[in-house]
Amino acid sequence: MKANETNARIKAAQINNALGFFIITFGVIILFAMIFTETFLQHMADMVAGLLLITIGGGMMWKAKSTIKKLTLNNTDDNK
Structure with missing residues (x-):
């Protein structure tokens, strides 16, 4: 694989990592909001x-x- 392709895939993975962190944080906020609901269904x-x-x-x-x-x-293996 070329270095440009590898760098692009690493950059996309880093973006997905940040997006995953945001989604986890949003999920925790929703779990916290569960305290303020009134019914069992909510x-x-x-x-x-x-x-x-x-x-x-x-x-x-x-x-x-x-x-x-x-x-x-x-x-790193390719660079050796």
């Missing part, structure tokens, strides 16, 4: 939405970190 809807966002954000961060690790490892 509690469950907020809990499901918050946990779903946290799961998606965590998956994005995990995938991005593994991609960055793989690409930087391959990049």
Whole structure:
């Protein structure tokens, strides 16, 4: 793989990592907002939405970190 392609994929993974962090933060805010709801149905809807966002954000961060690790490892092997 060319260096330009590798750098572009690393940059995209870094963006996905930041976006995953934002989504996790938004999920935590929704879980916190669950305290202020009145009915059981609202509690469950907020809990499901918050946990779903946290799961998606965590998956994005995990995938991005593994991609960055793989690409930087391959990049250093190519330079030897």
